[in-house]
Amino acid sequence: MNTVPLARTGHRRSEVGPVELFFDLVYVFAIIQLSHLLIEHLSWEGAAQTIVVFAAVWWGWNYTAWAMNWLDPSRTPVQLLSGMLMLAALGMSIAIPNAFGDGAWLFVGCYLFMGILRPVFMMIAYRGHQLAANYRMLLLWTLLAGIFWVLGAALPLEWRLGLWLIAVLIDYAAPLAHYRIPGIGAAPMHQWDTDAEHLAERNRLVFIIALGESILLMGGSIVSHGQLTPGLALSLIVGFASLFVLWWNYFALAGPDTHGGDSSTGALRSAYAYAHAFMVLGAILVAVSIELRLSHDHLTPAIVLVTAAGPLVYLAGNLLFLRSRFGRLARSRFIAAAVLVGIMIAAMLLIDHLPVIALSVAVLSVTAILAAHTAYTTSKQSAFDNRR
Numbered sequence: 001m002n003t004v005p006l007a008r009t010g011h012r013r014s015e016v017g018p019v020e021l022f023f024d025l026v027y028v029f030a031i032i033q034l035s036h037l038l039i040e041h042l043s044w045e046g047a048a049q050t051i052v053v054f055a056a057v058w059w060g061w062n063y064t065a066w067a068m069n070w071l072d073p074s075r076t077p078v079q080l081l082s083g084m085l086m087l088a089a090l091g092m093s094i095a096i097p098n099a100f101g102d103g104a105w106l107f108v109g110c111y112l113f114m115g116i117l118r119p120v121f122m123m124i125a126y127r128g129h130q131l132a133a134n135y136r137m138l139l140l141w142t143l144l145a146g147i148f149w150v151l152g153a154a155l156p157l158e159w160r161l162g163l164w165l166i167a168v169l170i171d172y173a174a175p176l177a178h179y180r181i182p183g184i185g186a187a188p189m190h191q192w193d194t195d196a197e198h199l200a201e202r203n204r205l206v207f208i209i210a211l212g213e214s215i216l217l218m219g220g221s222i223v224s225h226g227q228l229t230p231g232l233a234l235s236l237i238v239g240f241a242s243l244f245v246l247w248w249n250y251f252a253l254a255g256p257d258t259h260g261g262d263s264s265t266g267a268l269r270s271a272y273a274y275a276h277a278f279m280v281l282g283a284i285l286v287a288v289s290i291e292l293r294l295s296h297d298h299l300t301p302a303i304v305l306v307t308a309a310g311p312l313v314y315l316a317g318n319l320l321f322l323r324s325r326f327g328r329l330a331r332s333r334f335i336a337a338a339v340l341v342g343i344m345i346a347a348m349l350l351i352d353h354l355p356v357i358a359l360s361v362a363v364l365s366v367t368a369i370l371a372a373h374t375a376y377t378t379s380k381q382s383a384f385d386n387r388r
Contacts, residue, residue: 006125008072014197016205017073019082023064024209026089030057031213033096035288040097042292042302048161053099054284055168056107058277060089060114065202066273067118069195070131081121088114100160104153112149115142134187137179145170175269189266196263200254203276207250210280214243214287221294231357232294238360239290242367246286246314249371250279252378253318261325270324275317282314293360299351307359308344311367312337332377336370 034057038050064085071078091110095103119139126132145167152163180186218239225232261267289307296303315333322330343362347354 004126004129006071006075006078008070008195008198014195014201016198016201017068019073019079020065020068020202021205023082023086023089024061024205026086026093027057027061027206027209028213028216030089030093030096031210031284031287032216033093035213035217035284035291037096037099038285038288038306039291042306045161048165049100051281052161052164052168053096053107054281055172055277056111056164057089057092057096058280059168059171060085060092060111061206062273062277063118064089064114065199065206066194067122068202069198070122070193071125077125081117084117085114088117100157104160108149108153112142112146115146130191131193133185134179134191137181137185137187138174140181140184141170141174141177141179145174172274175273189264189269192265194263194265194268196268199268199272203272204251204254207276207280207283208247210283210287211243211247214283214290217287217291218243218294221291224295235294235357235360238357238364239294242286242290242360242364245364245368245371246283246311249318249367249374252371252375254321262327267324271321275320275324278317278320279314280317282310282312282317285310285313293356296356299347299354299356299359301348301351303356304344304347304351304359307363308340308347311340311363315340332370332373336366339366 034050034054037053038046040046041049064082068078068082071081073079073082088110092107092114095107095110097103099107116139119135119142122135123132123139126135148163148167148170152160152167155163175189178186178188218236222228222232222236228236285306287310289303289310292303292306315337319329319333322328322333340363343359343366347359347362
């Protein structure tokens, strides 16, 4: 079998190339757009729309990160591919605020352009190899989901959310179904030769981007007030501490110093394609909640729900990550989630009397204790492994 000229090779295969970092820049803008979409449509319908749009944005990034797992980022054709995908991702990001309005065709068109270009490029680059056959099946699933993306954009607005939700479910079900289409073929996970460390680093970087977006939102909110009052300064400190402990917890759990675990492609699929979707969405919700708490002097049901939802969604991603890579479920995550639900219920009952800062400090206390516990147990496990 012939070698693949554009394939990653050698001892530097796991390195993240400059063009991959450049590609990620557009997702700073995308995450900001997603945050504003939810802030400006703070309702159950707005939340559903934000989740569907996020799912498409994440899947566009995720499939690109996986494609780059096999492509040499120093090669000119690969860099040109990244540039075209980045331009399409920028188009998607521009369309986010009006995805459920006049921007539907731009959003869908850019998303499907990315979804078709990637597998076609991989089929050409890896022709005659198993990976080309795998991407052929992936392309067929993308086209199937594309029917519902296009119908959602074409039909009256009241159909859009439901049709796009079906499209998202098809896209996300494809790897779980091993891209199987009866009578045509399949691409089970064991046929994808994946570099675990490259995927881990790509996902760490995009999580940092999500946290960076929180800094931008928080700083913009402070500037818009015009004057830094003592109360606002305290809220800023608590908000920043919330981001820091989220970073601390994440890198204690999935940082570069964590070793071992299941490196099969099926495990990596769950840990990075799915679990990290929850963790990044959780980070976005944390950013939105900080913005809402900085811009409001009293609690509302929406603020309470978003403030609790951010860490809860993030913890759901933690649990899936640990289950996928290490085959265990951390009891600490369940305890933290239960306490957060309790705080949310208490805040709802006391909503007319509870200061905003009290809710912020209560949630921060839970996440800070969890981060410290995670860092301690991880370092303890690492020390034990080193002695073996």
